[in-house]
Amino acid sequence: MRPRAPRLACLIARPVLAMAIATGGGAAAQQATSAAGSAASGAYLVRAAGCIACHTAKGGATFAGGREMKTPFGTFYTPNITPDKKTGIGAWSDADFDRALRHGTAPDGGKYYPVFPYASYALMTAQDASAIKTYLFTLKPVERANRAHELRFPFSMRILMRGWRMLFFADTPLKPAGKSPEYDRGEYLVRALTHCGECHTPRNQFGAMRESLFLAGNAEGPDNELVPNITPDKKTGIGDWAPDEIAELLKSGESPLGTDVGGAMREAIRDGLKFLTEADRKAIATFLLAQKPIANKVSKTKS
């Protein structure tokens, strides 16, 4: 299959969210405390969060990186995240990993580019991030040296990310709305783990997601693809869909019209969303249908 080449503009992080420091969600409380339980939930979370698609090159070893991501700013090559001590993250401490995944900061203090969707992962609980690390460290180390990104000046200057973060990065986990366990779980999945908004929300000129149009569709998604409005607006969104129809699409890729979704959505389902439990797919549907309908027709010809 053709590797997806998400555009930086699509994958750049969300704008500052008006969120208070979270105290940890219900899902976190259910996390098993034993290392084995943690690794099992880590395997599930890695699927939900789509780590595999980005960190695996075409024909390459899983998680060994090297996938090419073409963006208007240049080409990124994802790093090796297997526990190889020399070329992967095998020498990283738990704190190093948490700082990378939830705070976008490398062990040497450098700031990551938001093409690594850490602005969504920042909304994750510490427990879930830790389970992901436990799982990754049970895997076989693969020796594969990282390839340097090929970015255009001035984007090649990592230091620019400091300014971007000050403007657009809210470094706080998600505070559960407390509406219902199903709604809260759905919000956590959509915003933090499965990061639907990274593709389905349009961007401002700095590439940050426009929170007022959260999930209302994006004319310039990965590969310059059109990404539909998935707010419950009856005309331009998915307001006519039943919860089961949304859950079914996330599992099989089939829409209520009997057609198969394509592009980046097909890949997101194949590598991750189809492995979600029935309960989690339903929670996503519950959350989506409870959002404010936003009338926004997404089309290539700008009016």
Ligand code: HEC
């Ligand atoms: C949309 C693609 C994408 C997804 C999804 C993604 N990553 Fe990455 N990741 C990247 C890119 C690109 C970089 C390099 C960023 C940079 O150099 O600034 C990166 C960097 C990293 C790093 C830093 C490695 C190092 O050597 O410094 C870690 C750790 C990491 N990702 C883990 C994960 C995990 C775990 C997941 C899933 C929860 C994940 N990534 C999901 C694209 C992605």
Ligand code: HEC
């Ligand atoms: C990597 C980008 C990406 C991510 C992440 C993503 N989507 Fe999509 N989604 C797309 C694209 C592109 C399409 C259009 C596919 C097509 O044209 O066939 C789409 C289509 C859909 C549709 C069909 C809408 C319609 O009107 O036919 C639904 C529903 C949907 N996505 C829900 C979700 C949900 C829920 C999530 C998070 C769990 C999500 N998507 C995550 C890119 C993405």
